[in-house]
Amino acid sequence: MSQENPEALIRLGHGGGGTLMRDLINAEFRRLYADPALALHDATVLTDTSGVLAFTVDSSVVQPLQFPGGDIGSLAVIGTANDLAMAGARPRHLSLAVILEEGLPLALLRRIVTSIAEACHRCGVCVETGDTKVVERGKGDGLFLSTSGLGVIATPRPIHPAGIEEGDQILISGDLGRHGLAILASRHGLELHPPVLSDLKPLWPAVQALLEQGIRLHCLRDLTRGGLAMVLQELADVGGWRFAIEEEAVPISEAVQSSCRILGLDPWHLACEGRFVAIVPAGDGDRALDVLAADGGRRIGVVTAPAQPGGGSGAGTVIVHTPLKTTRRQHPPSGELLPRIC
Amino acid sequence: MTDSAASTRFLNGPTVSRAAVMEVCGGQTHTILRWGLDQRLPAGMALIHGPGCPVCVTPLPILEAAIALARCPEVILCSYGDMLRVPVPLQGDPQERSIDLLSLRAAGADVRLITQPLQALQLALEHRQRQVVLLAVGFETTAPATALVAMQRQALELSNLHLLVAHVRVVPAMASLLARGESRLDALLAPGHVCSVIGLTEVEQLAQRYARPVVVAGFTPTSLEQALHLSSRMLERGDHGVRNAYREVVHPNGNPRAQALLAEVFEPIDLAWRGLGLIEGGGLALKGAYAEADVRRSLDRGATAAAIAPLRRLGCALETSTEAPGASLCRATEVLQGRCLPSDCPAFAGRCRPEHPLGAPMVSEEGACAAWMHYRHTR
Amino acid sequence: MCLATPGRIVAISRAEGAPEAGSDLRDHDLWRCALVDFGGVRQQVSLACLPEARLGDQVLVHVGLALCLVAAP
Numbered sequence: 001m002s003q004e005n006p007e008a009l010i011r012l013g014h015g016g017g018g019t020l021m022r023d024l025i026n027a028e029f030r031r032l033y034a035d036p037a038l039a040l041h042d043a044t045v046l047t048d049t050s051g052v053l054a055f056t057v058d059s060s061v062v063q064p065l066q067f068p069g070g071d072i073g074s075l076a077v078i079g080t081a082n083d084l085a086m087a088g089a090r091p092r093h094l095s096l097a098v099i100l101e102e103g104l105p106l107a108l109l110r111r112i113v114t115s116i117a118e119a120c121h122r123c124g125v126c127v128e129t130g131d132t133k134v135v136e137r138g139k140g141d142g143l144f145l146s147t148s149g150l151g152v153i154a155t156p157r158p159i160h161p162a163g164i165e166e167g168d169q170i171l172i173s174g175d176l177g178r179h180g181l182a183i184l185a186s187r188h189g190l191e192l193h194p195p196v197l198s199d200l201k202p203l204w205p206a207v208q209a210l211l212e213q214g215i216r217l218h219c220l221r222d223l224t225r226g227g228l229a230m231v232l233q234e235l236a237d238v239g240g241w242r243f244a245i246e247e248e249a250v251p252i253s254e255a256v257q258s259s260c261r262i263l264g265l266d267p268w269h270l271a272c273e274g275r276f277v278a279i280v281p282a283g284d285g286d287r288a289l290d291v292l293a294a295d296g297g298r299r300i301g302v303v304t305a306p307a308q309p310g311g312g313s314g315a316g317t318v319i320v321h322t323p324l325k326t327t328r329r330q331h332p333p334s335g336e337l338l339p340r341i342c
Numbered sequence: 343m344t345d346s347a348a349s350t351r352f353l354n355g356p357t358v359s360r361a362a363v364m365e366v367c368g369g370q371t372h373t374i375l376r377w378g379l380d381q382r383l384p385a386g387m388a389l390i391h392g393p394g395c396p397v398c399v400t401p402l403p404i405l406e407a408a409i410a411l412a413r414c415p416e417v418i419l420c421s422y423g424d425m426l427r428v429p430v431p432l433q434g435d436p437q438e439r440s441i442d443l444l445s446l447r448a449a450g451a452d453v454r455l456i457t458q459p460l461q462a463l464q465l466a467l468e469h470r471q472r473q474v475v476l477l478a479v480g481f482e483t484t485a486p487a488t489a490l491v492a493m494q495r496q497a498l499e500l501s502n503l504h505l506l507v508a509h510v511r512v513v514p515a516m517a518s519l520l521a522r523g524e525s526r527l528d529a530l531l532a533p534g535h536v537c538s539v540i541g542l543t544e545v546e547q548l549a550q551r552y553a554r555p556v557v558v559a560g561f562t563p564t565s566l567e568q569a570l571h572l573s574s575r576m577l578e579r580g581d582h583g584v585r586n587a588y589r590e591v592v593h594p595n596g597n598p599r600a601q602a603l604l605a606e607v608f609e610p611i612d613l614a615w616r617g618l619g620l621i622e623g624g625g626l627a628l629k630g631a632y633a634e635a636d637v638r639r640s641l642d643r644g645a646t647a648a649a650i651a652p653l654r655r656l657g658c659a660l661e662t663s664t665e666a667p668g669a670s671l672c673r674a675t676e677v678l679q680g681r682c683l684p685s686d687c688p689a690f691a692g693r694c695r696p697e698h699p700l701g702a703p704m705v706s707e708e709g710a711c712a713a714w715m716h717y718r719h720t721r
Numbered sequence: 722m723c724l725a726t727p728g729r730i731v732a733i734s735r736a737e738g739a740p741e742a743g744s745d746l747r748d749h750d751l752w753r754c755a756l757v758d759f760g761g762v763r764q765q766v767s768l769a770c771l772p773e774a775r776l777g778d779q780v781l782v783h784v785g786l787a788l789c790l791v792a793a794p
Contacts, residue, residue: 188457191756191763258760262782263457264423264707264724324563326378328717334696336444338423339457341484341784342369342396342708342723369723422784458785460767467738480784483723487786490769493751497740535723538781538789561725590792591727591781597789599750600770 010104015134025132028106028113032096034126044128046093052153054089056080060145065112068182069197070273072145073112077119078202079224079273080149085204086220086276088159088211089151091123096147097131101140112143123202125149154208155217161238163218168303169285170243171278173206174199174296175251176228180270180337181259188263188339196255201274206292210278215288219279223272229318230269230332231277236316240308243318245301245330264340269333279303360388361577362526363570364680366516367533368395368708369561375717377563384574390526390680391710392519394533396480396510397424398678398702398709399615403652404508405430408477410649411506411637412443412451417646418469419443420454420462421477424706429699459484459491466495466503473646475637477506483535485509485626486600489607492632504637509626511610512536513544518621519679520552527680529573531559531566534588539604541596546584553582560588607632613656616702617678674701677710684714691719725783727791728759730776736767757782 013020022040030039038044060076070078081091096116100109120127157163178199185192203222210217221231228250236243252267260267280288282302289299308315318330365371371391374380380389393399409430412419421443429440447453452472456462462476478488488509495503512533520527532545537558549556555576559569569587576585586592604626613625628636637650671689676682684690684703694700696712703709707716732755739752753768757780764785768774771787779791 185762189764193758193761193763196761255761258726258762261724261726262759262762262764322377324377324379324382326381328376328378329719331716331719338426338455340397340424340707340724341422341457341480342424342706367723460785464738481723483725483783483788486770486788487767487784490751490767490786497748497751498738533723535725535781535783535788538725591789593789597770599772600788603770 008106010100010102010106010109010134012102012134012136014100015132021132028109029098029130029132032113032117032120032127032130034128038129046128046150049150052158054084054087054151054153054158055148056083056087057148058083058146060147061141062183063141064186065108065142067186067198068192068195069179070200071112071115072143073116074119075200075273076145076147077116077123077125078200080147081123081125082203082222082273082276084149084151085202085207086159086222087151087153088155088207088217088220089153090208091125091149091151091204093128093150094120094125094147095129096127096145098133099140099144099146100132100134101142102134102137104142109143123204154211159217159220161219161221161235164235164239164241164279164303165218165281166303166305167282168218168279169282169288169299170245170301170303171280171285171288171292172228172250172275172298172300173203173278173292174275175253175256176223176272176275177252177256177260177267177270179273180227181256184263184265184270184337185259190259190262192255192259196253199272199274203274203276206276206295209291210288213287213291215284215291216281217278218281220276222276225271226332227267227269227271228277229266229330232318232330233316233332235277235279236318238316240306240315242304242306242316243301244304245318245320247320248323249298249300251296251298264342265337266333268330269337360386361528361574362388362390362680363529363531363573364390364392364519364527365531365559365566366392366394366512367531367536368392368398368706368710369535370394370531370533370559370566371710372708372713373561373563373566375713379563379566379570384571387570387574391677392680393515393615393618393678394481394512395703395706395708396484396508397428397706399510399617400425400428400479400508401614401616401656402430403655404477404506406433406652407637407650408443408475408506409441409446410652411475411641411646412446412453414473414645414649416473418452418454418465418472418474419477420456420465420474422457422479423455424708425477425479426453426455427699428702428705459487460494462503463491463494463498463500466500467498470502473502473504473641475504475506475641477508479508481510481512481533481536482539482604483533485608486539486603489603492607492628492635493603495635496631501640503635504640505628505635506637507626507628509608510613510615511624511626513540513548514621514623515615515618517548517552518618518624520548520554522679527554529555529557529577531569531573532556532584534558534560534565534592537588537592537596539597539600541601542584542586542592542594549582549584555582556584558584558586558588558592560591617675672701674703674711677701677703684711685719687711691715723783725781725788726759727779727781728757728764730755730774730778730780731758731763732756733768733776755780755787757787
């Protein structure tokens, strides 16, 4: 690092509120803004906010900052937009707060900002307001991003797990764990051949396609941290449901399977950033599958009955039917995913 | 299937008249519970989960030394992911609290997660001014990799790499289980990956001495089921001896080169396994020139000398279940000996959960309690 | 216990950071390593315990060490 041109690194002064900061914002961030004139203004005014709004917030702290198939910038934007899509909202507006660590190479920052711009374009969102801070070297992990998003609800009613009903079908939009694997591989020195890219992608287009087919969406949830195991348990808990899942129907790539075998991890625990679970009435299942199958979507199970007589919350059960005609309960991971040797 | 139905088929209470087969290895316990193999056992068979999880049986003095070493600023302590979560009781704490290496890392200690022991060698090369301690655990499957580290360390004259060895030997532990008066084990599944290193001779002697059927088993559901059916047939016929149901990997002679590495670097010692007590020849210690790398010698100075003090208790005390925090509740010792089911323990799924384990079998996914929690428990 | 995975040797080399190769055959084995492919995932592993391993062989790997050749089923 010492041989780097000091001009090319973030310095504490870049967050000091003076001309250095103004120049940084003009040079690096201005291009992100819907109205570049607002880049240095205190607040933005939104005028086209008719309809019911969905509002979400997200923080991104991923390491490494760049990973196969994405970086912290695209992850922040797409992750926020996806949270809106899961509520049945078309993503529209974004805020972007940037916490930079002293010493971050400007060239890296520039690549990440470019990636943010591309992700905004893919998601159909605009950055409306933002903030920039710099912390001392050693007090940040290169770069943290915090985003919030506003979207307009496009479904007859906002989507919420409370909409799940007995007999509903459970679909998944694609295979498990590619994002988690891309991150783990870079952390644990696994060389993936051919490389496995993060599954990071905007989910709104798929949700929109489901809506266009008139699918009644009882629930949507993206498979982020905690993976499929966590999502199914959380959704089952909301209404005290019993979910029956067919293990063989859950799509997992060979690379994800092998890596999990080597590291002793469960693919059901790995994070995705471009996959979701859709819960739809039985009558809509086939048509929903037609929409999702093109991207590797599958029907993985059904909502069978309340786990406890009379239902209630906090007592859901996820039963997995194995190919051996046996069953097991699937529990979410307890914390950090740690590779094991035994 | 309901929990009660599962436990009926899995039942191994003292009154059961069915044949009790123990899968010694925690990896096999994990496969059995994840794939529900216990729901389709051969008729008349019940399974007992064995103590074959090296993380779960690592003696407390070794863990206490690891914690104390990690607190020393000059030390980088590295070990495997499952090791970093093992709870170590804080001595003399009135509230019976415990600490693990991950929480120590959160408090600023330099604790590194590795997936291969050779990474410790790399760390020592990269941080010449620091003292790198490898907390080396595992059965005979893992010990050759540690032996290799010891040999490469010597070749590279890396004096800042130190070994805290907790390697254990599986056949002496199997013998100890069979020798106990309360043993109700009718047959054993031997761990295939250990046998790929040590071969079948030791296992053969065990099977003859205790007149039991022993089947060497692999780790996939198919391979395990084959082994279970084989042991069932042996039990029906009243056979004893060793059958190899994992031929693609286990050669009768094992791996002579790996055995040579082990013999070069280690010697067997008596070791008190956590939850099982003293096992004759149940551990491995560095020997000869390689003992130079043992933390007990190489770090016996300054602040680190105090840190390794707990190791002086090693091998001389017969440890019992009273070591666990919340010991009044935790029945880990009985679980590790196959004398009760995880769900029989009053702390199971209440005070003791994977996110805050009381006893060692709840720590690693290999542990019987954690596997039971993941795949069987209804909340 | 002992998570081990079978994979195929796709390259053989001398370990990075190994001292200058000596004439001693045992020393040679100590540093011999391979790139092993596990269904699309590749990892550098030591061949110190498998001097007989050759390119294309299936080996069982545990914590970065090849433990044995895996026979075709």
